[in-house]
Amino acid sequence: MDKERIVQESYNRLGKSYQDTRLKVKNIDELKRFTELIPQKGKILDAGCGTGLPTTRYLIENGYEVIGIDFSDEMLRLAKENVPDAVFIKQNIIDLDFPDNFFDGLISLYVIIHISREKHRGLFQQFHEILKPGGILLVTMGSMELEETGEFLGEEMYWSHYNPKTSLKLIEESGFSIIEEWFTSYNWFSEDEKHYWILAKNND
Ligand SMILES: C[S@@+](CC[C@H](N)C(=O)[O-])C[C@H]1O[C@@H](n2cnc3c(N)ncnc32)[C@H](O)[C@@H]1O
Secondary structure, three states: OOHHHHHHHHHHHHOHHHHHHHOOOOOHHHHHHHHOOOOOOOEEEEEOOOOOOOHHHHHHHOOOEEEEEEOOHHHHHHHHHHOOOOEEEEOOOOOOOOOOOOEEEEEEOOOHHHOOHHHHHHHHHHHHHHEEEEEEEEEEEEOOOEEEEEEEOOEEEEEEEOOHHHHHHHHHHOOEEEEEEEEEEEOOOOOOEEEEEEEEEEOO
16 A cells, blocks of 8 residues: 555544553643744644644644644544644645745644655755744654654554754755754653654744
C-alpha cells in the first residue's frame, strides 16, 4: 500500500488510543517557547493536529485563533470534540491550501516524521509562503536518518526523516532563520524515544 495511505488508515484506527498515550507528555515548555514569540490573538496553523490535545487546546486557551489540519477523519472527529473553539479542516499537509502571508505561527509536532523525506523541502517552502514575514515555526523532526515501515501501538506505521543537520539545512534554505534547536527524550510510545525540535523565524 502507498505509504501515505498506511499512515492515514492507521491513525484512523488509532484515534483515542494514540491520544491516551500522547497525553503522558504535554510539551508545555516547548509550547511556551513558541507562543511567547507570537503576538497575542495571532493566527496559528497546527499542521497534523491529531486529536487537538494537547497542542490545539493549549493555543486556544492562550487566546490564539487556531486552525488545525489533519488527513485522518477519526483524529479530526476527536479534535472537534476536544477543542470546539478551534477550526478543523481535512487537508494533506504536503498540499496546503491557504493564502500567502496568512499565519503568525505554524506548529507541527510529530507529523513530518511520517512524510516521505523527499517531500520535506517542498513542505518547508510552503510553510515559508503561508507564514507572514517574521512568523514563527516550531517543528519536531527525526533525531537520526531513518526510512522504515514498522509497528506502532499495534498498527502498521511509516517513518521517514533525514539526520538533524540536513533537516536544519532544509529549513534554513526554505527561508527561515533558526532561533533555537534541541532534543527531547521520553520513555513514551517507545523507550528512550528522541525527537529533534527546531524553532525558527520566517525571513522577509
Ligand atoms: C503522531 S500524530 C501527531 C499529532 C499531533 N500533532 C500531536 O502532537 O499529538 C501524527 C498526525 O499527523 C497526521 N498526518 C500524518 N501525515 C499527514 C499528512 N500528510 N497530512 C495531514 N496529516 C497527516 C496523522 O493523521 C496524525 O494525526
